[in-house]
Amino acid sequence: MGLIFSFFTVVALGVIVFIGVKAADMRYLFGVIIPYAAFFAFLIGIIYRILQWARVPVPFRIPTTAGQGKSFPWIKQNTIDNPFTSIGVIIRMTLEVLLFRSLFRNTRAELRDGPKLSYGSTKWLWLGGLAFHYAFLIILIRHLRFFLEPVPLPIEIVEALDGFFQVGAPVLYITNLIFLGAVTFLFLRRVVIPQVRYISLAADYFPLFLIGAIGVTGVLMRYFLKTDVVGIKELTMGLITFSPVIPQTIGTIFYIHLFLVSALFAYFPMSKLMHMAGVFLSPTRNLANNNRAVMHVNPWNYPVKAHTYDEYEDEFRNVMKEAGLPVEKE
Amino acid sequence: MYNAGKIIIGIIIFVGLVTFPFIFAGGKATAKPDPKIDTPEILKMPENERKCVESKSFMKKEHMQLLNDWRDWVVRDGNTIYTNAEGKTFNMSLQNTCMKCHSNKKKFCDECHNYTAVKPYCWDCHIAPKEKES
Structure with missing residues (x-):
């Protein structure tokens, strides 16, 4: 259900632009107004979500302890997987964000004859996820050639490396293959594995289809349908410098690509894609395991009226003495 | 807001990255x-x-x-x-x-x-x- 709904939603998004540009000539709407609106929705939406999260009190520290914690001096501590200090936490977070180490620990449970339950390591999700995210990052960096003038050298270097094999003209980018392959893998994984399919919702399929469609339209535009790249850069630079222009030479495929990207940007803050910011705020990762060393004061504690033993004894000393009870002060 | 310092630093980095092309162009037409x-x-x-x-x-x-x-x-x-x-x-x-x-x-x-x-x-x-x- 979620799968079909998501698929046709993405198809509908494409058809809307096709009709809008071909029949109604709404180039200004799809080329200027919607991209600006989507960009601001993205920016404001993400900041709003982060501020909402920041308002939630930090709980008692609950870091996952994936290694030996700090103990006696002769027991070797795993300073990264069970960090005690902020530096350890920073290293753990950096590795988590850049290399997805918790996905690397992914295991699979299988029920075999016997009946026996067996667990095995499974790295495919980690590999697919890593390939997907890094290909996406490089594609994003490459696209900066449309948003910066003059194009800085680092971007040209990234582009040259991506087209290293010099296949065909325009040169084939390696990341385009990896990206489409990884998106396809992540989608098939949801459909083929019954347990994953059972927990997959429209909110899981929709971003996959949307990102896949962005990839496909991009590839179509670059290698097959081809459109006026110089015109596209005029349009993007117009947006960047707040003096929008709409060159008439740009093909419809570009507007479909741009609209799908706008949809992704606008959808981002209200979707699971917010894990981009959320990964930095995961309490099981970003807290040091120093529960026994550092006093945790519950943030929502109200002041408790306490009556200490000293005060108690002061109050009842005479009575206690009469009853023959020991007192600390005479 | 809890951990305000870290949250604000994070938001500033994010906004800086996202608006970088706008700042780089500086509103000048190319x-x-x-x-x-x-x-x-x-x-x-x-x-x-x-x-x-x-x-x-x-x-x-x-x-x-x-x-x-x-x-x-x-x-x-x-x-x-x-x-x-x-x-x-x-x-x-x-x-x-x-x-x-x-x-x-x-x-x-x-x-x-x-x-x-x-x-x-x-x-x-x-x-x-x-x-x-x-």
């Missing part, structure tokens, strides 16, 4: 490329014969594909004659056919290629025409 086809060789030709090997719209979209095909046909298949859509034949040669008319690499090729950061590897092997520095 010059758009203006490729020139006013070389002496082209101007010598009568007005109605000033045509490239294929139509202008085809060349604009497909010149990279055409050059790539030409290379393969000449270097790998030994076929040196190209017949265009109108039946006219051309010698498939970047230096002798293309650059004969478009002798102004800087103002013709590089103008758009630089603008869109395209680095064709034609000139890894071919010798670029000598041009006067202007």
Whole structure:
């Protein structure tokens, strides 16, 4: 259900632009107004979500302890997987964000004859996820050639490396293959594995289809349908410098690509894609395991009226003495 | 707000990254490329014969594909004659056919290629025409 709904939603998004540009000539709407609106929705939406999260009190520290914690001096501590200090936490977070180490620990449970339950390591999700995210990052960096003038050298270097094999003209980018392959893998994984399919919702399929469609339209535009790249850069630079222009030479495929990207940007803050910011705020990762060393004061504690033993004894000393009870002060 | 310092630093980094192109451009309009086809060789030709090997719209979209095909046909298949859509034949040669008319690499090729950061590897092997520095 979620799968079909998501698929046709993405198809509908494409058809809307096709009709809008071909029949109604709404180039200004799809080329200027919607991209600006989507960009601001993205920016404001993400900041709003982060501020909402920041308002939630930090709980008692609950870091996952994936290694030996700090103990006696002769027991070797795993300073990264069970960090005690902020530096350890920073290293753990950096590795988590850049290399997805918790996905690397992914295991699979299988029920075999016997009946026996067996667990095995499974790295495919980690590999697919890593390939997907890094290909996406490089594609994003490459696209900066449309948003910066003059194009800085680092971007040209990234582009040259991506087209290293010099296949065909325009040169084939390696990341385009990896990206489409990884998106396809992540989608098939949801459909083929019954347990994953059972927990997959429209909110899981929709971003996959949307990102896949962005990839496909991009590839179509670059290698097959081809459109006026110089015109596209005029349009993007117009947006960047707040003096929008709409060159008439740009093909419809570009507007479909741009609209799908706008949809992704606008959808981002209200979707699971917010894990981009959320990964930095995961309490099981970003807290040091120093529960026994550092006093945790519950943030929502109200002041408790306490009556200490000293005060108690002061109050009842005479009575206690009469009853023959020991007192600390005479 | 809890951990306000760290949260605000994070938000500033995020906003900085996302708005970087806007800041880099600084609101200044950039010059758009203006490729020139006013070389002496082209101007010598009568007005109605000033045509490239294929139509202008085809060349604009497909010149990279055409050059790539030409290379393969000449270097790998030994076929040196190209017949265009109108039946006219051309010698498939970047230096002798293309650059004969478009002798102004800087103002013709590089103008758009630089603008869109395209680095064709034609000139890894071919010798670029000598041009006067202007």
